[in-house]
Amino acid sequence: MANQLIKPPNNFTKSLKNLYFIASNLQSMTTSKRVQDRSQKKRVHALEVAVEKHKIASKILFLLELLKHEPEQIIPIRSLDQHRRPLNLPKPHKISDFIRKSPKLFELYKDQKGITWVGLTKKGEELIEEEERLIAENEEKAVEHVTRLLMMSVEKTLPLDKIAHFRRDLGLPYDFRKHWVHKYPEIFRVFKNEDEIEFLKLVSWNPNWCVTEVEKKVLGITKADDYTPGVLSLPFPMKFPPDYKKVYRYKGQIENFQKREYLSPYADAKELKAGSVEFDKRAIAVMHEVLSFMNEKRLVTDHLTHFRREFVMPQKLMRILLKHFGIFYVSERGKRFSVFLTEAYEGSELIEKCPLVVWKEKVVSLTGYRGRKKKIETFDDFDDLEDDDLFESDSDDEKTIRIDQEDDMMSSDVEDELIPECSEMDISEVQKAYTEK
Structure with a gap:
């Protein structure tokens, strides 16, 4: 009996195959390609620089706005602890150290009880007044x-x-x-x-306002009092970095994609079938239009995905953004992704800057910043670097670089030291995007 072979049940082999199938699928789901897994060859160096400038500016602008709405435009330092998350200033870093990096905008002082307060400098107050004026004009x-x-x-x-x-x-x-x-x-x-x-x-x-930015650019339409939005077949402006050396090989496929008809973002899209070519191309048109409205022609991607239902866009919106990176560029730096309208940028700079963008750049130019030189193995490494660098000591150590108003605010240093360059970019996904039927 001890040596008797036990015969497996009739469905054993089938069950084993099913278990193997399930295990394989679970593995493929857990190891599926994420945005962060993209090769460095698919990253656009200049636009990554733009992302870093925005991250620095967002912290400063948040603090300016916070002080602006305080009764006397001052606040105790200890009260800022509750704002660490929107400021993205994790413990154990001191908020006071962050504030001291921008003495032209903020000032610290103690009251008779020894409580430290932060307030605005005269220049900071002037900048707030200037922003209010520009918003009114806009x-x-x-x-x-x-x-x-x-x-x-x-x-x-x-x-x-x-x-x-x-x-x-x-x-x-x-x-x-x-x-x-x-x-x-x-x-x-x-x-x-x-x-x-x-x-x-x-x-x-308003019929005049349902003419898309693409129609204005390609057809030169400025006003259309009796315009009715419908099917379009206009090409989207595209811009590939110089490193995309093999784009010419897929010129035909790109042209075919550009000629496909799509429904205007302002037309009724209720009847479009999710997953169809028409559905996805309209989503591209919607995203292009929304980004065109933004002052910096860029957005944090989760702000865009919040509107999937309202704008009738696909569930996997990020996938479309990544596939059409001649039209859009997605940066995965940090905890939140950003999407750019590539046509609006020349290098890391906006081609056309509205007054509010110029104002923001003025604010950043008055901000002190340090970046510690270190080898960046992956783009995830920059996450820790960015926040830590706002608290580095002020010693002129050889290992630190200073980027401030006198050093042409974070132009060469940020680009050369923190962001790796790539010689040629992989465009295999461009081919896939434009050969879909």
Whole structure:
């Protein structure tokens, strides 16, 4: 009995195969290609520099705005602890060390009780006043862009909280939800749904504003009082970095893709079938239009994906952004990804800068910054480097580089020391994107 072979059940082999199939699929899901797994050869050096400039600026602008809305524009340092997350200043770093990097914008002092406070310098106050003036001057354009976002949405409504994600990118005032939106009752109005969530609803349709930016650029259309959005077959502007040396091999496929018809972002898309070529190409048109509205022609990608349902865009939006990187460029630096409209940039600089972008650059130019030289093995390594460098000591150690107003604010040093260059970029995914049927 001890030596008797035990016969497996009839379905044993089949069960074993099923288990193997399940295990294989689980492995493929856990090892599937992520955005971070892209080869360095697919990264655009100049636009990665632009991302780093934005990260530095966002911290400073957050603190400026925080102080702006304090009663006397001062706040105890210890009260800033609750804002570590939006400032992205992790412990054990001292917030006071971060503030000391920008003495032209912020000042620290102690009161009679020994409590340390932070306030704005005279220059900081002037910059806040300048921004308010520029936002007021930009109001007409901001109204247009908010209206066009509503015109693209399937229900012609958008949650105010989601619009708030675009506030600074669109040049909207800080308190736009309380006052600004009520100034234009003939264009849009605010209402609450059954869950008490505030929405902005389109009141009147403007034919002039449903002409896409691509139509304006390719066809030269400026006004169209009787325009009705429909099917388009216009090419999207594309820009590949010089390192994409083999693009010419796929010129035919790219041209075929560009000639495919697609539905205007302002036309009714309810009948489009998800996953179809028409559905995906319209999504590209929507993303192109939204990015065109933004002051810096770039967005944090999760702000864009928040609008998938409202703008009738695919679930795997990131995949489309990555596949069409002649139109868009996605940077995976840090905890949040950014997407650029490539046509709007020359190197790391915007080709056309609105006054609010010029203002932001002025603010950054008054900010002190240090970057510690170290070998960057992967782009994930930069995450720790970025935040740590805001707290480096002020000693003139040979291992540190200083980037400030006198050193042409983070132009050469950031580019040369922190971001690896690549000789040639892999474009295999370009071919895949444009040969789809």
